[in-house]
Amino acid sequence: MKNKSILMPHTCQKIGWCLFLLLILVHIAKRILYGTDCYSIELARTMAHIEHITLIVSLFFICLSKEKVEDEMISSLRLRALGYTAYVVFLLFLLTSIFLECLSDYRLGSDMTNPYLSELLLLVLPILLSCLYYPMFKLMLRRSRKEEKI
Amino acid sequence: MKNTVRVERAIMDITQQQLADAIGVSRNTINSIESGRYVPSTVLALKIARYFGKPTDSVFQLDEND
Numbered sequence: 001m002k003n004k005s006i007l008m009p010h011t012c013q014k015i016g017w018c019l020f021l022l023l024i025l026v027h028i029a030k031r032i033l034y035g036t037d038c039y040s041i042e043l044a045r046t047m048a049h050i051e052h053i054t055l056i057v058s059l060f061f062i063c064l065s066k067e068k069v070e071d072e073m074i075s076s077l078r079l080r081a082l083g084y085t086a087y088v089v090f091l092l093f094l095l096t097s098i099f100l101e102c103l104s105d106y107r108l109g110s111d112m113t114n115p116y117l118s119e120l121l122l123l124v125l126p127i128l129l130s131c132l133y134y135p136m137f138k139l140m141l142r143r144s145r146k147e148e149k150i
Numbered sequence: 151m152k153n154t155v156r157v158e159r160a161i162m163d164i165t166q167q168q169l170a171d172a173i174g175v176s177r178n179t180i181n182s183i184e185s186g187r188y189v190p191s192t193v194l195a196l197k198i199a200r201y202f203g204k205p206t207d208s209v210f211q212l213d214e215n216d
Contacts, residue, residue, distance in 0.1 A: 069175070069176040071174070071176055072175070072179070072191050072194060073175070073176070073182060073188050074176070074179075076188070144187070145178055147182075147185075147187065148178055148182070148185075
């Protein structure tokens with residue numbers, strides 16, 4: 001009896017890390033070679049789009065790939081990390097919404113909300129989820145291995 | 151839930167790694183089960199008991215808090 005895993009093979013994690021490192025290197029090289037104002041806005045926008053998509057793909061590969069030995073305890077750690085991430089994301093979105101609402105009231109003297117907020121949250125959501133979930137999962141895994149040594 | 155995995159392993163004179171390889175889990179999982187930090191699923195408990203050739207309820211028992 002075996003539960004089918006929806007995670008990608010461990011190799012995808014390596015591909016994800018390679019893409020992530022490549023992205024950082026390209027970003028640094030771009031800054032060194034071109035600075036901020038040496039290429040057109042159109043090119044900068046295209047580059048930003050490509051970088052954003054590459055970042056999402058690399059994080060997708062890193063977060064949703066199996067560990068070398070993926071067993072049920074690791075699955076339970078993943079589930080717990082996902083649970084904590086859900087709590088943090090909900091709280092963060094709630095606080096951000098309240099903060100922006102108060103800010104717009106203070107600035108405009110009306111109950112206007114930021115019209116780009118939902119789009120911004122949509123763009124940030126996959127990155128935010130990955131950045132919270134993966135370190136939390138790795139931390140739990142490391143803590144579990146450390147407890148083993150004690 | 152308490153268990154006698156460590157005792158059974160000592161009787162059979164095998165390492166955590168050997169047991170982990172035989173069952174198909176990581177050594178960390180076996181260690182966590184032995185120290186009571188992780189309660190295995192029914193499938194894993196059955197696999198462990200079968201490996202030791204013992205009934206499942208002689209390897210895994212409910213404790214007072216369960």
